[in-house]
Amino acid sequence: MKLASKASLAFILIGSALAGCTTADPLVYSGLASAPNLQPNPSDPSGRVPFRYRGNADWKQYDKAIIDPVTVYRAQDNQFIDTSEQDKGELANYMQTRFTEQLRTRFGIVNTPMPGTLRIHLTLTGAKKTTPVLGPFSHLDVGGNVYNVVQAARDKEGSMTGSVSYAVEIYDAPSNRLLSAFVAKQFPGAMNVGASFGALKASKVSIDKGAEALLAQFQ
Structure with missing residues (x-):
């Protein structure tokens, strides 16, 4: 039993290192329209939003939003890892639904530019699926759980768990002036065992x- 435990711990640690x-x-x-404007974002120590552009927007002036269809990023610098076209389409559709649901609580969702309207463009730039079998196992095995406890304390990714990367570009709809833009990466908490079941579950939790x-940025 001790030998098996040591073997599983070594296996998890090696797999986690490779996943990282x-x-x-x-x-x-x-390929982003906002790429020339994006700058390193030192105000985000978590590293989830490493690049950002901030204009001088007063969000209180906006009560409506146009949400463009989510774009799947196709340029060579994309960060999709073993993600099929079907998976990309599923995640893009989920992103459209979940972002719209959240933004609807703050803005009236419209289709026509008018005063007080934002246009929000979302781009899915990368995704990584949870490793089958090993993803859940690494959260249940003693050795893997220790690793994930450490990652949780550092606010970092859990072992062999999925994630998404994306870009958000926000415009004043009538003038098409860029107000804000950022690129981000989201992933479930390292101790979120439920998110490790299912290849795309963690990616969807990340989109949420x-x-x-x-x-929260508009509050």
């Missing part, structure tokens, strides 16, 4: 967190 190597932070993606974070 393939999960990069978001980039200033070359991203939608909530965007809404």
